[in-house]
Amino acid sequence: MTAPRDRVPGDPWDGGRRGPCAGGDTSVGVVGGSTVGPLVRPYTMTKGRTRPTGRGGQLDLITLVVAVSDREEDGREPEHEAILRLCRRPVSVAEVSARLDIPLTVVRVLLSDLLAEGDLRTRAAPPVTELPEKKVLQAVLDGIRRL
């Protein structure tokens, strides 16, 4: 009767893994006289930048990002808009990449733009060398047992 939450058609959380040809020719735009497909040349989305700036440099695969809800602004890039729509609730960097079918390196650059603009916020991440605290581990254990 009730489909699992993640299988509801049209749910923005559904899918996310589109084939490399998803959208086909319709996703191909013409920029500056050359044909550009977002998945063929992912760095066009970042205007050639391959490294995130500022706090974006600390974005791990599982860093959770969430949109700052009260910010409305015109003229954002479509990719930035898409990320903000997806991040209405906390979402990991890896999920943003998978759901929007944008490679991780590119997503990191786009997220760093949004962080710099104040459109996104993130939880201050502990240093990656630090293992989770004991109480977190215990909570994870209890949570898995409840599955």
Add this chain to the structure above:
Amino acid sequence: MASADSDTQPTEAIPHAVKIIVAGGFGAGKTTLVSSVSEIAPLSTEEVMTEASYGVDDLGGVEEKTTTTVALDFGRITIGTDIVLYLFGTPGQDRFWFMWEELAAGALGAVVLADTRRLDTCFHAVDFFERKGVPFIVAVNRFEGSTEYSAEEVREALDVPENVPVVAADARERKSSKEVLVELVTHVLRSRQAAMSG
């Protein structure tokens, strides 16, 4: 439109995210395990690496850049309002070692899925986690038509220390996969305690 939630919680706390790595050779059942416990259908994210390709000396030293795409499959388990657990499968091929470094950083622990038909495919994983100090357990995945080996036989073949649990698993079964994860986190907690008490 803003939901009622966002009105009552203007600065909603961002949960704490933790990750567990599911490693093993190609076809060992990593994605099967992830999907059996994940609350979402496993997702796949891609990392595009541009690297200078070596070994093209035949071309007279012409440096070529090749683009390699590495897919990472992962799932998610919401532990509570404040913790989200991600399960990441490692890329199956050895040449994607650079992704393992990133996966291992800050990981809570790892499950090495062993396929007894091809035990050699998980040597690398065992070595890697030992070297990185990432706590791990070995889960021997059951496959149709594979000879049943005891946990001890597998432990010996993989040269895994006594304190590392080796358990049997059926990655297709949610209950079994769940037990594997319980075993791992219990092992992590135990190791932590042992380290603290000297």
